[in-house]
Amino acid sequence: MPSSLKYATCPLCEATCGLEFTVQDGAVTRIRGDADDVLSHGFICPKGASLADLDADPDRVRTPLVKAAGGFEPATWDEAFAEIDRRLPPLLERHGRDALGVYVGNPAAHNFSSILYGRVLLKALGTRNIFTASTVDQMPKQVSAGHMFGTALSVPIPDVDRTDHLLILGANPLASNGSLMTAPDMRGRLRAIRARGGKVVVVDPRFSRTAQEADEHHFIRPGTDALLLFAMANVFFAEGFADPGRLTEHLNGLDDVGALARDFTPEAVADATGIGAGEIRRLARELGAARRAAVYGRIGTCTQEFGTLASWLVDVLNAITGNLDREGGAMFTRAAAGQSNSSGTAGSDRGYQPGRWATRVRELPEAFGELPVAALAEEIDSAGEDGIRAMLTMAGNPAVSAPNSGRLEAALESLDFMVSLDVYVNETTRHADVILPGTSPLRRSHYDVALYQLAIRNVANYSEPVLEPDPGVPDEWRTILRLTGIVTGQGPDADVEAIDDFVAAEAVRRELGAPGSRLQGADGEAIAAELGDRQGPERLLDLLLRAGPYGDRFGEATGGLTLRGLEDRPHGVDLGPLEPRIPDVLRTPSGKVELAPEPIAADVERLRAALDRESNGHMVLIGRRHLRSNNSWMHNVEKLVKGPARCTAQVHPDDAGRLGLSDGEPARVTSSSGGIEITVEVTEDVMPGVVSIPHGWGHDVPGIELGVASEHAGANSNRLSREDLIDPLSGNAVLNGIPVELAPVA
Numbered sequence: 001m002p003s004s005l006k007y008a009t010c011p012l013c014e015a016t017c018g019l020e021f022t023v024q025d026g027a028v029t030r031i032r033g034d035a036d037d038v039l040s041h042g043f044i045c046p047k048g049a050s051l052a053d054l055d056a057d058p059d060r061v062r063t064p065l066v067k068a069a070g071g072f073e074p075a076t077w078d079e080a081f082a083e084i085d086r087r088l089p090p091l092l093e094r095h096g097r098d099a100l101g102v103y104v105g106n107p108a109a110h111n112f113s114s115i116l117y118g119r120v121l122l123k124a125l126g127t128r129n130i131f132t133a134s135t136v137d138q139m140p141k142q143v144s145a146g147h148m149f150g151t152a153l154s155v156p157i158p159d160v161d162r163t164d165h166l167l168i169l170g171a172n173p174l175a176s177n178g179s180l181m182t183a184p185d186m187r188g189r190l191r192a193i194r195a196r197g198g199k200v201v202v203v204d205p206r207f208s209r210t211a212q213e214a215d216e217h218h219f220i221r222p223g224t225d226a227l228l229l230f231a232m233a234n235v236f237f238a239e240g241f242a243d244p245g246r247l248t249e250h251l252n253g254l255d256d257v258g259a260l261a262r263d264f265t266p267e268a269v270a271d272a273t274g275i276g277a278g279e280i281r282r283l284a285r286e287l288g289a290a291r292r293a294a295v296y297g298r299i300g301t302c303t304q305e306f307g308t309l310a311s312w313l314v315d316v317l318n319a320i321t322g323n324l325d326r327e328g329g330a331m332f333t334r335a336a337a338g339q340s341n342s343s344g345t346a347g348s349d350r351g352y353q354p355g356r357w358a359t360r361v362r363e364l365p366e367a368f369g370e371l372p373v374a375a376l377a378e379e380i381d382s383a384g385e386d387g388i389r390a391m392l393t394m395a396g397n398p399a400v401s402a403p404n405s406g407r408l409e410a411a412l413e414s415l416d417f418m419v420s421l422d423v424y425v426n427e428t429t430r431h432a433d434v435i436l437p438g439t440s441p442l443r444r445s446h447y448d449v450a451l452y453q454l455a456i457r458n459v460a461n462y463s464e465p466v467l468e469p470d471p472g473v474p475d476e477w478r479t480i481l482r483l484t485g486i487v488t489g490q491g492p493d494a495d496v497e498a499i500d501d502f503v504a505a506e507a508v509r510r511e512l513g514a515p516g517s518r519l520q521g522a523d524g525e526a527i528a529a530e531l532g533d534r535q536g537p538e539r540l541l542d543l544l545l546r547a548g549p550y551g552d553r554f555g556e557a558t559g560g561l562t563l564r565g566l567e568d569r570p571h572g573v574d575l576g577p578l579e580p581r582i583p584d585v586l587r588t589p590s591g592k593v594e595l596a597p598e599p600i601a602a603d604v605e606r607l608r609a610a611l612d613r614e615s616n617g618h619m620v621l622i623g624r625r626h627l628r629s630n631n632s633w634m635h636n637v638e639k640l641v642k643g644p645a646r647c648t649a650q651v652h653p654d655d656a657g658r659l660g661l662s663d664g665e666p667a668r669v670t671s672s673s674g675g676i677e678i679t680v681e682v683t684e685d686v687m688p689g690v691v692s693i694p695h696g697w698g699h700d701v702p703g704i705e706l707g708v709a710s711e712h713a714g715a716n717s718n719r720l721s722r723e724d725l726i727d728p729l730s731g732n733a734v735l736n737g738i739p740v741e742l743a744p745v746a
């Protein structure tokens with residue numbers, strides 16, 4: 001058979017690179033970056049290049065597994081669903097819908113099936129106990145965006161291709177390939193900023209790969225970004241150049257921010273942050289003087305004690321320097337499909353309403369319909385009669401990714417029943433009673449509904465599957481709808497196609513009825529008919545695209561986007577650079593940017609108390625990412641894990657000397673949650689007083705089926721993180737800045 005070329009978007013991380021696959025005899029023989037991709041222009045990283053290895057991994061689960069006395073047994077789909085039907089509905093009947101907890105992991109956000117059908121299942125489940133990886137990640141940014149702009153994904157994105165000054169805090173896009181910023185090839189884009197005479201500044205407790213590419217790097221004490229950013233804002237107000245420019249008339253609370261910033265002078269924060277007052281003034285003045293500048297903060301500014309405040313202050317600085325919603329500043333993407341800030345009208349909404357319900361034990365509020373995963377273990381082990389008795393995990397590995405893994409693992413083991421939709425038997429799914437396999441990324445279609453809302457250009461790109469489906473592994477939307485059938489009382493053999501027709505009809509109804517809908521007045525029946533023979537996520541996507549801001553509105557807008565049109569453009573469609581969107585992007589009740597939202601302003605008191613905190617000589621733990629890793633789950637690909645061990649504890653030579661630690665030798669790291677043993681790496685790249693350990697490791701627990709990963713086990717840093725440390729406004733876990741002790745292993 002001659003070989004053929006296929007093009008598909010990589011679903012592994014937020015960069016959404018277009019890849020070119022050479023396919024021969026039903027197998028991928030070569031993977032390259034797609035030079036013609038409208039966004040990535042040929043960029044690829046080692047993970048994307050390993051998609052065929054991931055697909056071929058013999059440990060990848062390809063058949064349902066049901067737990068028996070001696071461990072997991074392969075089962076047919078009918079057997080697996082029959083088992084779920086036998087055990088789950090009676091449990092919900094007896095204890096109520098909230099007896100089921102759900103955890104949705106990161107790959108679900110990159111999965112065309114689960115992003116569109118996950119919400120159908122969650123609604124059908126009717127439980128309030130919904131947890132996701134968002135509360136060990138970006139929830140603080142969503143909360144600040146919700147309060148300031150009205151929706152969770154109204155996140156300003158640095159316009160990196162046009163900016164002259166980029167201030168990066170707590171992000172290492174050269175390793176992570178970017179987050180809340182879909183921008184493949186950040187190395188190239190940072191170099192371009194410098195080549196056009198611009199400046200890149202990185203603030204990070206570690207001299208990261210991104211810092212190496214920058215003009216300037218500043219160490220910062222973990223968890224103190226809000227202090228630094230406030231002090232920069234203070235400089236702008238004190239020197240009289242806080243000026244939102246065009247936005248002035250679209251914004252409330254400028255004076256309030258000035259008042260809140262008053263006490264946070266550069267001198268006041270210098271000790272706490274570890275950055276001198278003179279340096280802070282210079283950083284502020286240079287940011288203000290740049291013709292076009294953007295401030296960008298990511299995981300290091302979110303998964304910390306003041307995550308929401310830091311996330312908010314990033315956009316406060318963007319606003320008061322006149323860079324919010326301006327070319328070369330921080331701008332709002334206008335995604336082609338499925339985003340709440342691209343339909344409807346400004347000022348017509350209720351805005352963000354947090355805290356509609358709360359967890360049972362600590363009464364932590366929900367945010368955007370989910371509860372903090374830091375509370376999951378206690379909701380299982382300490383909520384008594386009201387507690388969670390069963391779990392459903394979808395594409396998530398909370399046993400490794402959530403705080404205090406030791407406690408969470410014990411809680412998972414104590415459940416009455418657990419189902420996992422996943423592709424491996426790992427630290428989490430080993431606790432399940434039934435594992436339902438998901439699909440390989442190469443064997444499913446793809447459209448990145450979520451991440452195109454966060455891209456540095458407006459793009460749309462649909463991919464067909466590269467390879468034929470695995471025999472016996474259905475698309476995940478079918479599995480999700482079959483589960484929906486069970487929890488809605490239709491039994492284990494519900495008519496998936498009929499449920500899907502219902503879902504699609506509902507989606508049409510919603511689109512037509514939405515305020516400001518572009519389909520207002522259209523004939524729903526005709527639209528349903530026109531969506532024609534498609535089913536599953538394709539039918540929903542076609543609807544969302546056609547009803548979206550670039551859509552053909554079912555014939556009303558000639559030349560507009562349709563799925564058919566995207567199918568003919570395998571390299572994607574470029575819909576242009578970001579454009580100013582204020583005020584129409586806003587969904588706050590006032591229709592304005594709320595620069596000093598009341599709940600956020602109220603949290604400033606807590607930050608003030610941090611000003612006087614003395615450094616007590618203890619070490620604090622932070623995380624890091626490596627280019628060849630992906631959270632907890634790609635360590636079973638030999639190509640990615642070979643070479644020097646990446647799960648090490650990086651410490652500064654001063655600390656190593658003081659604590660008696662030696663490079664290459666094991667150390668014991670402990671916190672109030674637990675302890676791990678890990679190899680020490682002595683390096684000046686990490687700030688004194690700080691230890692950097694990547695998360696996602698520790699593949700040495702019994703009962704997992706990860707042959708390669710077990711050989712490169714590493715240690716699970718979340719045995720050290722603490723469920724009691726959260727950012728109160730978002731409920732997000734504090735994963736950076738955790739007090740720990742280090743000692744050599746005798």
Ligand SMILES: Nc1nc2c(c(=O)[nH]1)N[C@H]1C(S)=C(S)[C@@H](COP(=O)(O)OP(=O)(O)OC[C@H]3O[C@@H](n4cnc5c(=O)[nH]c(N)nc54)[C@H](O)[C@@H]3O)O[C@H]1N2
Pocket residue numbers: 104105106107111133136137138299303394395396397398400401402421422423424426428437438439440441623624630631632633695696717718721735
């Ligand atoms: N200490 C510390 N902890 C952290 C972080 C940190 O920086 N430091 N980072 C946090 C962040 S940002 C995140 S996003 C979370 C991630 O947390 P999780 O989402 O819980 O963990 P992942 O490691 O992404 O695990 C993904 C799971 O999905 C499965 N999977 C992969 N592909 C598919 C698929 O196509 N279908 C299905 N059904 N399953 C699939 C994998 O086998 C794995 O079990 O970790 C968080 N935890």
Ligand SMILES: Nc1nc2c(c(=O)[nH]1)N[C@H]1C(S)=C(S)[C@@H](COP(=O)(O)OP(=O)(O)OC[C@H]3O[C@@H](n4cnc5c(=O)[nH]c(N)nc54)[C@H](O)[C@@H]3O)O[C@H]1N2
Pocket residue numbers: 013014106137169170171172173175176177178179203204205206208220221222223224225298299300301304622623624625626627628629630631632692736737
């Ligand atoms: N290769 C790879 N790529 C990934 C992932 C992966 O696991 N591996 N995970 C994906 C996911 S789920 C996400 S959310 C993104 C995350 O993407 P990024 O946010 O870019 O994540 P990191 O690379 O962990 O970079 C975080 C940086 O914050 C620093 N930091 C820690 N604490 C603080 C602090 O208090 N203040 C400041 N200023 N900095 C601090 C750390 O030293 C680190 O350099 O990456 C995604 N891409």
Ligand code: SF4
Pocket residue numbers: 010011012013014015016017043044045046047048049177184
């Ligand atoms: S950067 Fe991300 S999207 Fe691009 S190839 Fe690598 S893993 Fe895939």
Ligand SMILES: [Mo]
Pocket residue numbers: 106133137
């Ligand atoms: Mo993440």
